[in-house]
Amino acid sequence: MTEQSQMQQATPGYHGVKVLAAVLASLCILTVAMTLGLGHLYMMAVATAMVPLLSYSLGKRMLRGLEVRREVADVAWDGQAVAVKVHVHNRSATPKYFLQARDNLPEQAELAEGDGVIPLAVPARGTQTAEYQVRFQRRGRYTLGPMNIRATDPLGMFFFEHRLREQTEVLVLPSPLSLPQMNMIRGATFTAGGLHSAPVRGDSVEFLGIREYVPGDPLRRVDWKHSARHGDLFVRDFERFTQSEVCVLLDCSAGLRHLPNSFEVMVKAASGALHQAYAGGLPFRMLVGLPEVDGLPARCSAERLYECLYRLAEITPRPDFVWADVVAKAVAEEPPGTLLVLITAAADPSLPPLLDACVRKQMQVVLLLPNVPALDRQGGVRDALHDGEFLRALSVPHVNVIPLHPGGGS
Known part of the structure; x- marks a missing residue:
């Protein structure tokens, strides 16, 4: 089963320490420029202040033009690892770097290995395929997703997240218990x-035994010698085999x-x-x-x-x-x-x-x-x-x- 979605508006975030460091660096250069009266340091302070903004703009564009498709089997067995493939296609003319994908897993499901974070670097108008393994602990119907796609700017100051709405159902069958x-x-x-085959009373050459007569038994199966000896009717039973x-x-x-x-x-x-x-x-x-x-x-x-x-x-x-x-x-x-x-x-x-x-x-x-x-x-x-x-x-x-x-x- 596959699920596909295009990237929509991303939710931004930032790393406070890195942004603060860039701002303080710009302020320090500006202070030195004002103290020493050096004009070129003013330009350096402005350029330093512009670096986070430029990096923010580049990071935000990383999620544009992407299509993501999830591929996983419709049916699985409990306790066994299931491969989930993620196909990321880049429709734009610029490559996409600094991407990570991660699925939200339901209860009773766990990653077979690793932390589930899939690093992505998609070439221009190209596709990258990644895979992770999930293991379902019990039988039942499970839903994978939604999937989170995360992009960062080149300097790692900001990050942008998008959550895919599409989800994928997997029916997990009970594995057979050894008997x-x-x-x-x-x-x-x-x-x-x-x-x-199983033995069932009936007509065959295999003699099964002698039992008391019950109404409906054919008279040809009456054992007259045994009946005369015990003063009651007894019949001979035989064994036939049926599937x-x-x-x-x-x-x-x-x-x-x-x-x-x-x-x-x-x-x-x-x-x-x-x-x-x-x-x-x-x-x-x-x-x-x-x-x-x-x-x-x-x-x-x-x-x-x-x-x-x-x-x-x-x-x-x-x-x-x-x-x-x-x-x-x-x-x-x-x-x-x-x-x-x-x-x-x-x-x-x-x-x-x-x-x-x-x-x-x-x-x-x-x-x-x-x-x-x-x-x-x-x-x-x-x-x-x-x-x-x-x-x-x-x-x-x-x-x-x-x-x-x-x-x-x-």
């Missing part, structure tokens, strides 16, 4: 280079506003899960309680990945978000064999029954829980990772609990 344990899910592989689908659910409950650092880790974990699904060739979708996001079907494409990341860049906890409803929606809509990735920090008592429903529907579940700092546990949110009763309720087959840490992966 090394995701490939340890029982029954499903979720890695960049592994298989993408897994990944559904990432991010808890955006209002209470997480009191855990900003933990919520940032959760967003990075969502980014990491989406990246792994895309790298592994798995269809994926994301549920965050927003109809325009939740309504998107599962698909494995770079376009879908960045659609989700753009939403994650600006997602915040919301008072209208109900975590249990989002999980229930996923359980109802997702097909058997789906890998559900649930990311939350709260020990919601309604979650274990919903996970039991996932198991009955033969889904795989990964629960990502951030390690909430001790000082943040004093709030109204029950910390899921340190709630023993909640964790015991999650000890069911096909549910894998993975702790998250701010400094890295699980």
Whole structure:
């Protein structure tokens, strides 16, 4: 993205010590001239007094005829340095010296190196390009600018500043959190280079086991010998393999506003899960309680990945978000064999029954829980990772609990 502006009227300033020194020098020469009656010293005193005025005039002209253009990427990643290029074009026939440019940076943005001051010397009817590096500490939408252009006179007595009105927006995406344990899910592989299948009960040559008969089971699968031995109907189960689908659910409950650092880790974990699904060739979708996001079907494409990341860049906890409803929606809509990735920090008592429903529907579940700092546990949110009763309720087959840490992966 580029922004361009022409220089307008500059705001002048001066260095008092230098100006005072020039004035005192002129007065001293004038005093000597009056004392000794030397006529040529009068001319020297006048010339000395004219030097600051001439230098002022030259310095003021340094900002005339300039056009400045800022060039920066529309999208960036948090924690990574982003190059910002500044193009200064001189439309006049005189070269421009003694120029400096500096951008105003928003909060959560810092210079990757240096102090951000860009020295400029633009030739007549020429262009100079300079560059600085900025690093965004967190995801979000940031605004660079306005940019300050500063010129000084040849003697350094005066300076002139102009502020560009134009600003440039940069959308900063959450960098993916490393999730090394995701490939340890029982029954499903979720890695960049592994298989993408999950066992689902059905018809196949792979024998899975014997279970009690339930209405709707075909009679051809009844194990009559086992049924006669136990006095009740039992059926043989087999295993078929279908391609897994990944559904990432991010808890955006209002209470997480009191855990900003933990919520940032959760967003990075969502980014990491989406990246792994895309790298592994798995269809994926994301549920965050927003109809325009939740309504998107599962698909494995770079376009879908960045659609989700753009939403994650600006997602915040919301008072209208109900975590249990989002999980229930996923359980109802997702097909058997789906890998559900649930990311939350709260020990919601309604979650274990919903996970039991996932198991009955033969889904795989990964629960990502951030390690909430001790000082943040004093709030109204029950910390899921340190709630023993909640964790015991999650000890069911096909549910894998993975702790998250701010400094890295699980």
